[in-house]
Amino acid sequence: MDTPTEVLHRVFGYDSFREGQQEIIDHVVGGGDALVLMPTGGGKSLCYQIPALVRRGVGVVISPLIALMQDQVDALRALGVRAGFLNSTQDFDERQLVESEFLAGELDLLYLAPERLRVDATLRLLAKGDISVFAIDEAHCVAQWGHDFRPDYLELSRLHELWPDVPRIALTATATPATHAEISSRLGLEQARHFVASFDRPNIHYRITAKNEPKRQLLEFLRSEHDGDSGIVYCLSRSSVEKIAEFLVDNGIAAVPYHAGLDARTRALHQSRFLREDGLIVVATIAFGMGIDKPDVRFVAHLDLPKSLEGYYQETGRAGRDGLPASAWMAYGLNDVVQHRRMAMEGDEAHRRRQVLHLDAMLALCETVTCRRIMLLDYFGQKDSQPCGNCDTCQTPPESWDGTVPAQKVLSAVLRLARERRQKFGVGQVVDILLGKKTAKVLQHGHETLTVFGVGDDLGNAEWHGIVRQLLAQGLLAVETDYGALVLTDDSAGVLRGQREVLLRRDTLRPARAKTSSSAKAAAQVELPAEAAPVFERLRAWRGATAKEQGVPAY
Ligand code: ADP
Ligand code: MG
Ligand code: ZN
Numbered sequence: 001m002d003t004p005t006e007v008l009h010r011v012f013g014y015d016s017f018r019e020g021q022q023e024i025i026d027h028v029v030g031g032g033d034a035l036v037l038m039p040t041g042g043g044k045s046l047c048y049q050i051p052a053l054v055r056r057g058v059g060v061v062i063s064p065l066i067a068l069m070q071d072q073v074d075a076l077r078a079l080g081v082r083a084g085f086l087n088s089t090q091d092f093d094e095r096q097l098v099e100s101e102f103l104a105g106e107l108d109l110l111y112l113a114p115e116r117l118r119v120d121a122t123l124r125l126l127a128k129g130d131i132s133v134f135a136i137d138e139a140h141c142v143a144q145w146g147h148d149f150r151p152d153y154l155e156l157s158r159l160h161e162l163w164p165d166v167p168r169i170a171l172t173a174t175a176t177p178a179t180h181a182e183i184s185s186r187l188g189l190e191q192a193r194h195f196v197a198s199f200d201r202p203n204i205h206y207r208i209t210a211k212n213e214p215k216r217q218l219l220e221f222l223r224s225e226h227d228g229d230s231g232i233v234y235c236l237s238r239s240s241v242e243k244i245a246e247f248l249v250d251n252g253i254a255a256v257p258y259h260a261g262l263d264a265r266t267r268a269l270h271q272s273r274f275l276r277e278d279g280l281i282v283v284a285t286i287a288f289g290m291g292i293d294k295p296d297v298r299f300v301a302h303l304d305l306p307k308s309l310e311g312y313y314q315e316t317g318r319a320g321r322d323g324l325p326a327s328a329w330m331a332y333g334l335n336d337v338v339q340h341r342r343m344a345m346e347g348d349e350a351h352r353r354r355q356v357l358h359l360d361a362m363l364a365l366c367e368t369v370t371c372r373r374i375m376l377l378d379y380f381g382q383k384d385s386q387p388c389g390n391c392d393t394c395q396t397p398p399e400s401w402d403g404t405v406p407a408q409k410v411l412s413a414v415l416r417l418a419r420e421r422r423q424k425f426g427v428g429q430v431v432d433i434l435l436g437k438k439t440a441k442v443l444q445h446g447h448e449t450l451t452v453f454g455v456g457d458d459l460g461n462a463e464w465h466g467i468v469r470q471l472l473a474q475g476l477l478a479v480e481t482d483y484g485a486l487v488l489t490d491d492s493a494g495v496l497r498g499q500r501e502v503l504l505r506r507d508t509l510r511p512a513r514a515k516t517s518s519s520a521k522a523a524a525q526v527e528l529p530a531e532a533a534p535v536f537e538r539l540r541a542w543r544g545a546t547a548k549e550q551g552v553p554a555y
Helices: 004-010 021-029 044-054 066-078 092-103 114-118 120-128 151-162 177-186 214-225 238-250 264-276 309-316 334-343 349-367 372-379 404-421 427-435 440-444 461-473 492-496 519-525 530-549
Strands: 034-037 058-062 083-086 109-112 131-136 168-172 193-196 204-210 231-234 255-258 281-284 299-302 326-332 400-402 477-479 486-488 503-505
Touching: 004 021, 004 044, 021 034, 021 044, 021 193, 034 044, 034 177, 044 058, 044 109, 044 131, 044 168, 066 083, 066 109, 066 264, 083 092, 092 120, 109 114, 114 120, 114 151, 131 151, 151 177, 168 177, 177 193, 204 372, 214 238, 214 299, 214 326, 238 255, 238 281, 255 264, 264 281, 299 309, 309 349, 309 372, 334 349, 334 461, 334 477, 349 372, 349 461, 404 427, 404 461, 404 477, 404 486, 404 492, 427 440, 427 461, 461 477, 461 503
Parallel strands: 034 168, 034 193, 058 109, 058 131, 083 109, 131 168, 204 326, 231 281, 231 299, 255 281, 299 326
Antiparallel strands: 400 503, 477 486
């Protein structure tokens, strides 16, 4: 029997294990159960593939990524690994061929879509074979708390009842402490050994910017920092995916759309072009990306606010798997917040509460004045990180300013509308009132006679929108379900009475253009927090080196 290290060299052609892999593999080879939390690109596949090759019998891998199974299996076969898969895309003959290989002991690895396990025939088939290990990939799909719940995953707890002696390894790249606990109990892995790798992806530069002209901002980001690079641009809706992809193509940038509304052929084509071609951009909804293994994705951009930090971190984690510098860039604005609050109100009570918590955490990240990475890692249970030196807030610490007075103006406009007029309005009308604009809608409702009319003409439209956005993020203002009307919260009163100070990010008041300079340039000009400097120096040396290798001048 080969040892794991021999298999690593001989079959996969790698020199050494990555952090955590050997311990996990040894544990599973020895027959132990494992729950593995490791970031995207960390190398989870080997953690079950090698035990499957070392132990006697077939390794059965449960994966929701049906569209990727063929590719995964082809890649393994190219390495000489006897792999096969069973899912709903196959016809009867194809399935039979795999089943007979399985029964004849001619497979090392069998990939199964979770819904296959609902079919009795599959269970009977498995019972006739010799199984070395069960691997449950993307294990967060079993957690309702998470963002990618799949009911079929709940059935996976049965595997242990049916095959108590076969070791199980569950793996995921996305787990807050709450999701971690839920995976563990739903899959009955409380007694398993839990391996938690560091979730930090230090080579990814995090940046979040205020959205005003998203298309122009995206184009500027791509042209100034990612000319000719492969990357993913995430949008919330199918229609914006189409529009943005078209916009990029019109501007001479190679881009293809991907969303669940496209036919399967087009999706498969665009996905495989992304994997094989250099410098192609996929504009996609979140339907794209899980399990995609492309090491040189240089950026992940979000043009809309993701629903949760779990989703965001997993999506951005698709950048820079090769360890070289990569960017996670996001533009977000007030409309995103309003839209998400509205969407968060759908579904049952528990679902709503969950959505609101997810959104609050997302907003807290967007509006933070401290290191983005500290916040992200903290959210995923990794406490006490140091400022990273490789995010926008580390490199250009946003000043905060006392925004109590403007906050009071916004809140009192909302209060006056409610008290004096028994009315509620969205942000547009409230800002028009503050600015003293006599629009048709203002005149129609007689809002020019409110005492707050025109009290905010010291600031502009964009500034007021930024302030409202931050008040929403801080929970000092809320958006109502149906029409996106602004309403006060329990915490508003303290601000209105002058008992509570409101600190706002300074960049709210800075024109957006000034902020879109390249991060590298901005970083070189600003003073860094003392603890971040050494990290940054290393990174700068490193970036300089890669830039030189590519024949472009380092900045
Ligand atoms: P994950 O499932 O954790 O996102 P993968 O298993 O897809 O990550 O691995 C990510 C990439 O890292 C793959 O290209 C894989 O071949 C590579 N990789 C994994 N382990 C090693 C290793 N020990 N040495 C070199 N490359 C590795
Ligand atoms: Mg994986
Ligand atoms: Zn940082």
